[in-house]
Amino acid sequence: MFVLSNFVIAFARVVELLLSILYWLILIRALVSWVNPDPFNPVVQFLNRTTEPILQPIRRLLPPMGIDISPIIAFLAIIFLKSFLVATLFDLGMRLR
Numbered sequence: 001m002f003v004l005s006n007f008v009i010a011f012a013r014v015v016e017l018l019l020s021i022l023y024w025l026i027l028i029r030a031l032v033s034w035v036n037p038d039p040f041n042p043v044v045q046f047l048n049r050t051t052e053p054i055l056q057p058i059r060r061l062l063p064p065m066g067i068d069i070s071p072i073i074a075f076l077a078i079i080f081l082k083s084f085l086v087a088t089l090f091d092l093g094m095r096l097r
Contacts, residue, residue: 005096012089
């Protein structure tokens with residue numbers, strides 16, 4: 001049973017790391033968008049490619065408004081997932097020991 005426990009704990013850590021990386025990518029994209037970046041810059045293209053699949057569905061759900069609050073909604077979702085999903089996986093892994 002300890003193998004399954006270690007697997008669940010390792011999976012929780014990977015999910016936590018991926019959520020943290022996504023959080024920082026969205027934050028950097030939001031900050032870069034304030035300075036009107038060059039759309040042909042490889043860094044800007046990377047940020048757009050990695051964060052757009054997360055932000056676009058949120059934008060479709062929100063009513064049209066003057067400011068894009070999809071990064072804020074994404075931050076809240078990431079914080080919720082880290083607090084609920086990752087914590088639940090850690091607890092499950094510890095209980096399986």
